[in-house]
Amino acid sequence: MVTAVDLCGVRLANPVIPASGTFGFGLEMAGEYDLNVLGGISLKGSTREPRFGNECPRIAETPDGMLNSVGLQNPGIDALLNDKVPALRKVYSGVVIANISGFSLDDYVYCCALADKCQDIDILEVNVSCPNVHGGGMAFGTSACAAAEITAAVKAVCTKPVFVKLSPNVTDIVSIAKACEEAGADGLTLVNTLLGMRIDINRRVPILANRYGGFSGRAIFPVALRMVNQVARACSIPIMGCGGVSSASDVIEMMMAGATAVQVGAENLRNPFASKEIVEELPKIMQKLGIEDINEIIGAV
Amino acid sequence: MEKALYTIISNELIADKTYRMRLAGPTGSLKRAGQFVNVAVDGFFLRRPLAAQEWDPESLAVIYKVVGQGTEVMSGMQPGQGLELLCGLGNGFDAGACRHSALIACGGLGASPVFSLAKELIDAGKKVCVVMGFNTAADAVLVDEFKAMGAEVHVATLDGSLGVKGFVTDAIKAAQPQFDYFYTCGPAPMMKAVCTSLEGPGEASLEERMGCGCGICYGCTCHTNSGAKRVCADGPVFKKEDIIW
Helix, strand or coil: CECCEEECCEEECCCEEECCCCCCCCHHHCCCCCHHHCCEEECCCECCCCECCCCCCCEEEECCEEEECCCCCECCHHHHHHHHHHHHHCCCCCEEEEEECCCCHHHHHHHHHHHHHCCCCCEEEEECCCCCCCCCCHHHHCCHHHHHHHHHHHHCCCCCCEEEEECCCCCCHHHHHHHHHHCCCCEEEECCCEEECCEECCCCEECCCCCCEEEECHHHHHHHHHHHHHHHHHCCCCEEEECCCCCHHHHHHHHHHCCCEEEECCHHHHCCCHHHHHHHHHHHHHHHHCCCEHHHHCCCC | CEEEEEEEEEEEEEECCEEEEEEECCCCCCCCCCCEEEEECCCCCCCEEEEEEEEECCEEEEEEECCCHHHHHHHCCCCCCEEEEEEEECCCCCHHHCCCEEEEEEEHHHHCHHHHHHHHHHHCCCEEEEEEEECCHHHCCCHHHHHHCCCEEEEEECCCCCCEECCHHHHHHHHCCCCCEEEEECCHHHHHHHHHHCCCCEEEECCCCCCCCCCCCCCCEEEECCEEEECCCCCCEEEHHHECC
16 A cells, blocks of 8 residues: 655655644654654744744634634744754654745745755745734735745745645635746645634633634635645646645545645644544555555545 | 543532542653643534643542533533543642742632642642632632641632632731742732742743643743743743743
8 A cells, every 4th residue: 555645756655744833843742652654744834033923812712623823933944944953853754844934035035045955854835824924924925926926036046845835815826826836836735724713702802812813623624625626726736735634534535636745734733643643544544445555546536 | 741531430510610520541641730631522622721630540630610611511521421631731830849848829720730739748748838819718629628638728718708808919928828939820910919929939830722732833832031931831830930920
């Protein structure tokens, strides 16, 4: 049975990847299980300078999901490359995906150029879709022009595969995806969180201190699946499908929609062992469905 | 951290809207008082973080108040039912920081995580004074249990229906306890009052809305004097001098 997949020449032993922001820098779970069971790890989104992020509360629950407004808390690109990634490499030999965010074109280019030179990083994931920061993040990913401009500028300084992580908070994700593909993106990650809100009806205030936050979890799976399918039908570069994946059957479904690899996000927060359990479950469901090679189902629908 | 299915032994009302749930299951991951478990409640996406009140090798107890839909569901659970827990979360209290005598100041359900701490200190031959604050007598929990373990106990209630009328800090002033280290757990304004009014070293157990409860989502980060810290994994217990109130 074949579970290995290929992302632009990078081999993953299986298609399961904890999504950025839901698995820290990998190290946080290194004492809990052998991370080498994972196909890859997408590290917490990193920026040029260290960031605290938004004030708390920055978590709210929803039916079958949650909101977060963490706002890219991270120690900065230097600490990512000098401390976090080397420490992770001591215990993990699978695929490492650096997730880069910024507030200007220059930020993205600066951070991606540095990350590209880091031998322990395999893939760059350019996050133009964080809904929780102002004047950056999602502002780039909701315009085809801006997304393409960032993609081209990053590609000009990188030799490693560059995946652009797109926002679902757009009227036409296909046009943005195509713009990134034309600008040279090697792949796409679809999707980041949907912008949402909850209100404390007793106190008449938003639950999140930042008012709005990114909606993720099982509830968004059909939306993410639809967007992956729309983009897969329009583009020819590989997709990491992300959004509401909570089981091995969701992985299969996401791949049938067109994803080559699948990221597990909010499910890690309700069950920190979720990604590992999904990896373990995957061969069983493949057997049940008569899938000999997982690559045969990519884009089957 | 350990994830396992636990079986409810009992789920009893012990004060106003307040329940103690005893659960049978593995407790090896609980190392220190003040650590917590994260309870998966069917129908709710995120878990409910609850302090371990006490534990033995085969079971543990949590105390919770019905404050929302999740705890409402929990209050209706019956012995024999299964519950999935993540166990052994957070850093817990540093019992070794107290040399001879400790003051434990707690408010409301803050009495729960310091319960095992008091027991541990007393078992180590240290003198323990527990000052407990509640809104009203109907909210009081664990008062007799603390007395039974040999702690000196003082109670304050806001309406004066039990013990001294006023805040925990009023009861501390009245009791004048001698201590070389203090521990506090309860509502933030109460802990702030305790930490800013007491001389000498101590630590407090903070609370924040959590995502994962185990340090991977960075959803509950607070500012401290030694940088950004995750309440769930770097805490919930922080030294007095690290906390920015």
